[in-house]
Amino acid sequence: MIDHIPAGMALKVLKILGIDEAVSSTVTVAMHVPSKAMSWKDIVKVEDRELSPREVDKIALIAPKASVNVIRNYNVAEKHVVRLPDRAVGILRCGNPNCITNLREPVETDFFVKPGEPPRAACRYCDRVVEDIPAAIV
Amino acid sequence: MASWKGRDILSIRDLSRGDIELVLKAARRMAPIAEGEKSSKSLEGKILATLFFEPSTRTRLSFESAMIRLGGGVLGFSNVEGTSVQKGETLADTVRMVEGYADVIVLRHPHEGAARLAAEFTERPVINAGDGAGQHPTQTLQDLYTIWDERGKIEGLNIALVGDLKYGRTVHSIATALAGFGASLTLVSPPGLEMPWEIVEEVKATGTPVSTTHRLEDVVPTADVLYVTRIQKERFPDPQEYQKVAGSYRVDLPLLREAKKDMIVLHPLPRVTEIDPAVDRTPHAKYFRQAFNAVPVRMALLEMVLGVG
Numbered sequence: 001m002i003d004h005i006p007a008g009m010a011l012k013v014l015k016i017l018g019i020d021e022a023v024s025s026t027v028t029v030a031m032h033v034p035s036k037a038m039s040w041k042d043i044v045k046v047e048d049r050e051l052s053p054r055e056v057d058k059i060a061l062i063a064p065k066a067s068v069n070v071i072r073n074y075n076v077a078e079k080h081v082v083r084l085p086d087r088a089v090g091i092l093r094c095g096n097p098n099c100i101t102n103l104r105e106p107v108e109t110d111f112f113v114k115p116g117e118p119p120r121a122a123c124r125y126c127d128r129v130v131e132d133i134p135a136a137i138v
Numbered sequence: 139m140a141s142w143k144g145r146d147i148l149s150i151r152d153l154s155r156g157d158i159e160l161v162l163k164a165a166r167r168m169a170p171i172a173e174g175e176k177s178s179k180s181l182e183g184k185i186l187a188t189l190f191f192e193p194s195t196r197t198r199l200s201f202e203s204a205m206i207r208l209g210g211g212v213l214g215f216s217n218v219e220g221t222s223v224q225k226g227e228t229l230a231d232t233v234r235m236v237e238g239y240a241d242v243i244v245l246r247h248p249h250e251g252a253a254r255l256a257a258e259f260t261e262r263p264v265i266n267a268g269d270g271a272g273q274h275p276t277q278t279l280q281d282l283y284t285i286w287d288e289r290g291k292i293e294g295l296n297i298a299l300v301g302d303l304k305y306g307r308t309v310h311s312i313a314t315a316l317a318g319f320g321a322s323l324t325l326v327s328p329p330g331l332e333m334p335w336e337i338v339e340e341v342k343a344t345g346t347p348v349s350t351t352h353r354l355e356d357v358v359p360t361a362d363v364l365y366v367t368r369i370q371k372e373r374f375p376d377p378q379e380y381q382k383v384a385g386s387y388r389v390d391l392p393l394l395r396e397a398k399k400d401m402i403v404l405h406p407l408p409r410v411t412e413i414d415p416a417v418d419r420t421p422h423a424k425y426f427r428q429a430f431n432a433v434p435v436r437m438a439l440l441e442m443v444l445g446v447g
Contacts, residue, residue, distance in 0.1 A: 098270050100251040105228050107255055125251025126272055129336075 001045040001069045002059065007032050009062050010042035012134050016058045017046060025049060038065070057085045061092070062134045064119060088113050088121055092136045096128040109138075143445030146257040147265045149273040150311050155318045158282060164438035165283050165431070171207050172433040180446050181210035187240035188214030189232065190267070191223065191247040196407070197267045197277075200432035201244050201440075208437055213239065230259045237262045242444055245269075263443035271307055277406060278311040280435045282319075284428040285363055288402050293320040298357045300326040301367035301387060301412060303333040308406045309367055310337055317341040324357045325350045328383040331373065354387055359396045364389065364422075366405045366412050390414035394422055404428050 005013055010029050019027055028045040035041040051059070051068060059066055060082040070078040090108035094101050101109045101123070111121040111130065121130040130136045142160075147153075153161075170176040186205040190198050193216055202212045215221050223232060229252055236243060237260040245253050246267040253266030253273070268274040286292050297316055299309045303325055313323060313333065323341060325333050329352055342348050351357060358364070366389055374380035388411060389403060405413055405425040417423050 096250060098248075098250050100229070100247075100249045100255045100269075103229075103249060104226075105255060106230050107258070123251065125254050126270075128250070 001043065001071055002063075003041070003043050003067045003069060004035070004038060004065050005042040005044065005059075005063045006038065006065075007040035007042055009134065010044050012062055012137070013042070013044045013059060016055055016062075016137065017044075017049070017051075019046065054091060056082055057088060058091050058137055060084045061088060061113070061119060061121070061137065064115070064117075084115050084119055085113055087111065087124075091138060092121055092130060092133065093138050094123045094126060094128055095130060095132075095136060096123065096126050099123060099126040099128060101125050142442040144261070144263050145443050146253075146263055147275055147439060147443065148253045148257060149266070150275040150278045150315050151273075153275070158279065158315070158318075161279055161435065161438050161442070162283050162286050164442060165279075165434040166287065168434035168437040168441075172204070172430070172437060174207075178207065179209035180441060181205060181208035181444060184210040184242070184444055184446075185240040186210055186212050186214075186440065187236045187243045188212060188216075188267075189236060189243060189245045189247075190214065190216045191218050191229075191245075191252075193217050194246050194268060196429070196432070197246060198244075201265075201267065201436050204433050204436035204440055207433065208440065210440070214244075229256055233259045233264075236260075242440060265439060265443065268307075271305075273311065274307060275311070276432070276436055276439065277308055278315050279439070280428065280432045281308070281312050281365070281404065281406070282315055283435050284404060284424060284431050285402075287431070288424055288427070289362065289400070292316065294322075295362040296322045296324065296360055297363040297365060298324040298326055298361040299333075299365050299367070300354060300357075300389075302331045302369045302373065303327040303367075304331040305370070305373065306367045309333070309365070312365065313337055313341050317344040317346040320346070322347040323349075324361065326352070326354050326357055326387075328352060328369065328387065331369065354389075355393060355396070358393055358401075359398070361401055362398065364397075364401065364403045366403060366409075368408070368410055368412055384411055388412055388414060389417055391416050391420070394420060397422060 010031050025047040030043040064084050066082045068080045069076045088111040092111050110124040114120040171178045205212050233256045242263050244265045244267050247269050250270040250272035252269045257264040303309050371380050402424045403422045
């Protein structure tokens with residue numbers, strides 16, 4: 001279960017997890033839920049699913065305060081708060097059409113990430129700062 | 139300070155003040171060789187590859203001159219016509235191929251970040267000779283060298299950057315570099331072509347005094363250096379508006395009457411109308427010297443990254 005997602009970002013989280021009509025487990029989405037810490041939040045619950053480190057990094061970029069709870073036998077077995085990565089490798093697309101990473105070159109995109117609300121990401125190749133991180137996630 | 143042998147020169151931001159000072163001092167030692175007064179064979183047996191994915195005659199020739207003056211050899215191409223690039227070869231593959239033929243690679247490319255990518259695919263040092271609208275660190279070093287060589291210092295000088303400060307790559311780089319040297323900056327541009335705020339903020343964060351104005355005549359009496367850049371016609375939808383703006387940013391003899399005696403005028407060239415040719419004959423005009431300085435600065439860098447000297 002991914003909790004403390006900023007309100008309105010739940011569908012982005014589903015996209016990051018690759019959840020579409022072919023999903024074979026139960027998925028529960030709660031949107032615009034009252035929250036003490038955030039006023040409003042979204043929650044996503046996916047059964048029988050573990051997150052890869054790359055998925056956790058992507059979620060951290062759009063929901064830096066999100067927590068990932070592993071629920072077993074109706075109890076929270078593990079609880080992790082996502083950590084904003086210093087570098088985002090291969091998870092964002094550079095918005096600069098003239099950036100070398102948008103050409104057919106054998107490299108992954110690479111961004112320096114700085115914390116903030118929202119976080120800032122700057123391309124290591126062309127220095128361009130990402131205006132809209134959720135839209136830039138690949 | 140990072141070791142110089144094998145070092146890539148990709149962005150002026152990668153160089154500390156100490157690094158830059160080392161380059162400037164080395165460049166001064168190179169000047170008599172660049173002038174042809176002395177000769178050197180320090181890079182004999184070494185080969186420079188100039189990979190110019192877009193034409194830039196001045197940059198390419200100054201690198202080639204620098205290498206030849208030091209006894210080295212040069213190979214490369216000046217545009218992609220007839221090369222494997224036209225057949226769809228990636229930059230990564232081109233660089234891996236060239237590293238077998240040369241000891242140092244100079245790269246000019248139309249896409250931002252190309253030099254950094256190239257450097258990741260070769261053990262040879264890569265020098266960025268301009269990547270799209272991105273970095274051109276050797277141009278900035280040449281500009282800093284000219285100021286330092288002509289004025290004996292950079293710290294404490296009042297440097298006015300004039301012209302298109304919004305789109306001009308050279309002014310962005312030199313503003314960042316000057317901030318590390320304790321110079322004061324005055325930014326002079328037409329409305330709408332001001333320096334991007336993030337660069338102004340970055341410069342101010344170093345404690346550098348920065349002032350801005352739209353009026354060139356206001357800054358001439360107090361400036362130590364006028365760094366003039368071209369205002370491009372295509373930035374203006376209305377040709378009449380362009381004519382008006384271009385006219386008010388023209389450096390000519392009447393304007394220079396108010397200038398300090400030792401004030402110098404620089405320009406990355408080519409110029410169009412922004413400096414009256416009559417200024418060329420005054421002691422203020424240092425832009426042709428600045429163009430020449432490309433050679434000693436690039437000689438110094440070639441020796442340093444090849445671990446010679």
